[in-house]
Amino acid sequence: MTIKKPLYVQFGDKIRAMIQNGDLKYGQSIPSERELSETYSIDRKTIRKGLALLVEEELLVRIPGKGTYVSKPKIAYSMEEMGGYTQLFQEIGMRPSSRVIFTGQVSCGYRLSKVFGIPKDAALYKIVRIRMGDDEPIALETTYLPYHLVEDIEKIDFGIYSLYEIYAENGISPSRIRETVEAVELGAIEAKHLNLPVGEPAFLIIDTTYDNQGAVIEYTQGLTNSKRMMMIKVLQ
Template structure:
């Protein structure tokens, strides 16, 4: 129960009570929690106070809202170490998840100035634009848009649907060398929230990766939007 005489805000006390239930395993991943009205009656507080606590827990990744269904206990976040260059498929399999991709679009476009610079090609040069939703155990984890020069490798839509782009590249005889990657925090826009099955304004991670072959030739530019409530990146640091 909460202590109304405590200097600690009521919404914070509710947050801590819910987090404790989750951390002790009383509320398991995927289970639906009580409604705001039920919480308000149980704790004898206003629904606005409960809403603030729930919103904070959603933003912190403890809870997940599903449109038209309710609020649920989130699954444990998938951790990825920022060491080594692996594909999404390889990452998920190494962690015991079942990876899958849903192809949104596969087309060729003319490179704009920035794409041309990053991929070391001329402006208006043809590049593949591949948009996919990446899933782990059928749960959407990220929206990924990949750009690859058309004259570097011939890609087939059916092959993209079936597996890893990196596997196709390596099977074609290329050797992937290294990548540079940037991460920044953002919030989900309406279209992204619908695809990722999260609420509009929920935290997301924006990731951009430039990958290079051993020849020094750029292979790809990738823009990704990852769910902040299901994914986190780890890095080991040594002094």
């Protein structure tokens, strides 16, 4: 005997398949419950329950007052896929550049001590940059790495050099990245740096980079406008 799935599960399966097939892409907004109800001839309560399943799976994320967007779960990258914004922009024919907001030594603190597995009073080096593509701000990026990982790090101009270039020159071998992505709204400071309205939907992308011994050598938080990142993904 075949047991028929509840209607909300069937609807969730349909939207999941559209995401997995690329019909609904990372960063794209989902039509409203009313529009989905009219399209699929399903009541809005059923639509809401089906979407809730995908939110639980982290395939969708809701931003209050804005809508529901296609997200993505945690991803582990191989070295072949690593390289950062500089490599990404070069691959799609955009001219990469960076505007440095801050560099300097900071204390690790409780939260980052857990990330790096080091004492909370240990020293980290902090880099805050606006990552540009063809002189347009694409992302606001804050990076932390162990202070003594790179010799004379304070002499390096991170407006010119990428961190991966510095790693290569210093014999540091990133092995893998653990990435999480979350949909957020831009605050006043972030919106100003990215030349966008306050409250604009954005992605908070958190990358934790490990060496081949499993030690964390970099922790980066990047805020990027969802529409601009979608444009880059399409060009890629």
